Amino acid sequence: MNIDGKAWRTIGVEPHGEAIWVIDQTLLPHQFQLRLLSDLAQVAEAIRTMVVRGAPLIGVSGAYGLMLALQQDPSDAALAQAFDTLLATRPTAVNLRWALERVRDLVLALPEAQRAAAARQEADAIADQDVAMCEAIGDHGLRLFQQLEAARPSERREQPFQVLTHCNAGWLATVDWGTALAPIYKAHRAGMAIHVWVDETRPRNQGASLTAFELAREGVPHTVIVDNAGGHLMQRGQVDAVIVGTDRTSRNGDVCNKIGTYLKALAAHDNGVPFYVALPASTIDWTISDGLAEIPIEARSAREVTHIQGRLASSTATGAIGSTANIDSVQLTPDGSDGFNPAFDVTPARLVTALITERGVAAASEQGLLSLYQST
Numbered sequence: 001m002n003i004d005g006k007a008w009r010t011i012g013v014e015p016h017g018e019a020i021w022v023i024d025q026t027l028l029p030h031q032f033q034l035r036l037l038s039d040l041a042q043v044a045e046a047i048r049t050m051v052v053r054g055a056p057l058i059g060v061s062g063a064y065g066l067m068l069a070l071q072q073d074p075s076d077a078a079l080a081q082a083f084d085t086l087l088a089t090r091p092t093a094v095n096l097r098w099a100l101e102r103v104r105d106l107v108l109a110l111p112e113a114q115r116a117a118a119a120r121q122e123a124d125a126i127a128d129q130d131v132a133m134c135e136a137i138g139d140h141g142l143r144l145f146q147q148l149e150a151a152r153p154s155e156r157r158e159q160p161f162q163v164l165t166h167c168n169a170g171w172l173a174t175v176d177w178g179t180a181l182a183p184i185y186k187a188h189r190a191g192m193a194i195h196v197w198v199d200e201t202r203p204r205n206q207g208a209s210l211t212a213f214e215l216a217r218e219g220v221p222h223t224v225i226v227d228n229a230g231g232h233l234m235q236r237g238q239v240d241a242v243i244v245g246t247d248r249t250s251r252n253g254d255v256c257n258k259i260g261t262y263l264k265a266l267a268a269h270d271n272g273v274p275f276y277v278a279l280p281a282s283t284i285d286w287t288i289s290d291g292l293a294e295i296p297i298e299a300r301s302a303r304e305v306t307h308i309q310g311r312l313a314s315s316t317a318t319g320a321i322g323s324t325a326n327i328d329s330v331q332l333t334p335d336g337s338d339g340f341n342p343a344f345d346v347t348p349a350r351l352v353t354a355l356i357t358e359r360g361v362a363a364a365s366e367q368g369l370l371s372l373y374q375s376t
C-alpha cells in the first residue's frame with residue numbers, strides 16, 4: 001500500500017539474505033523507520049515488543065526468523081530451539097504456529113546444507129501467499145459492501161457507506177492489503193463513497209495510531225473514536241457494517257481478536273448492524289472446536305494500561321519518512337494502582353454475521369468454514 005506515493009510491503013529480505021527489514025510499528029504514526037533484524041534473538045524480540053504485530057505479519061516474521069536461525073546453525077537441535085523461542089513470543093495468533101510449522105516441516109526433510117536456502121524460499125512463499133489471500137479477501141469484501149450499500153434505505157444513500165473497525169487489521173498487520181481493511185481499500189479505489197469509524201483500541205491504540213495512519217496515507221475518509229463510542233453510533237444509525245480481523249478462528253467459527261471486539265459484536269447484534277470478520281486460511285485453527293474455552297489469551301504488561309505513548313504535543317516533528325519525532329510515554333494512573341491487560345477476547349460465532357475469507361464469504365460455523373475449505 002501507499003506511503004507518500006510509494007508502494008510498500010511491511011517486511012522484506014536484504015539483498016544478500018543476511019537480514020530482514022521491517023517497519024518499526026512502535027514509532028508509528030509519528031516516525032516511519034525501518035529496522036534491520038539479523039538473527040533469531042532480534043526477530044523474537046521484535047515480535048514480543050510489537051515492532052511487528054498483526055497475526056499474518058507475525059507469522060511471516062517468524063518464518064524469516066527460522067531462516068536467520070538456520071543460517072547460523074542448521075542442526076535439528078538449533079531448529080527446535082529456534083521454533084520454541086519464536087512460538088513463545090505471542091501465544092494467541094495461530095498464524096505464527098502455522099508459519100513456523102510450514103518452514104520446520106519442510107526443512108527437517110532436507111540435508112543441513114540446504115536448509116537455510118529452503119527456509120528462505122518457503123518464507124518468501126508465505127509472504128507472497130499472504131498478499132494474494134488478503135487481496136482476494138478485499139475483492140470478496142468489496143462485493144459484500146456493494147450489496148449492503150445497494151440495500152440501504154434511500155435516505156441513507158445520501159451518506160457515505162459507514163464502516164466501523166477495531167484495532168489494526170490493515171496492511172501493517174499483514175504483508176500488504178490487510179484483512180479487514182482490504183475491502184475498504186478496494187471500495188475506496190473503486191470509487192465507492194466510504195467512511196471509516198476507527199476505534200482507538202486501548203491500551204496500545206493500534207486503531208488511533210496504525211489504522212488512522214494507513215487510511216490517511218491512502219486518502220480514505222475516516223474518524224477516530226474512543227472505544228466506548230461505537231455502541232452509541234450504532235444506536236444512531238451511523239454504522240452500516242462492522243468489520244474486524246482475527247488472530248485465531250476456531251473450527252466452529254468463534255473469533256478471537258483484539259480486546260474489545262466482543263463488546264462491539266454485542267452492540268452490533270443489539271442494533272441489527274452486520275458484524276463481519278475478515279481472515280485468511282492461515283488464521284483458522286482446525287484443532288480447536290470451542291474458541292472460548294481453548295484459545296490462549298495473551299496477558300501483556302500492566303504498563304500498557306497504566307501508561308500511554310504519544311508524540312509530545314509541543315513537538316513540531318512532521319512525521320515524514322526519515323524524520324525523528326519526540327515520542328514519549330506518560331503515566332495515567334496513581335502510583336500503586338495495579339493494571340490488568342488481557343490482549344484479546346473471543347466473540348462467539350453466534351454474534352458474527354459472516355466470515356470473509358480469500359475463498360469467499362461463509363457463515364461463522366464449522367459447516368460454513370468446511371463449505372470453503374473442505375477441498376484444497
Ligand code: MRU
Pocket residue numbers: 053054055056093166167168169170173174178179180206244245246247257258343
Ligand atoms: O496485538 P496485535 O496488534 O498483534 O493484534 C492485532 C489484531 O488484533 C488484529 O486485528 C488481528 O491480528 C487481525 S490482523 C489482520
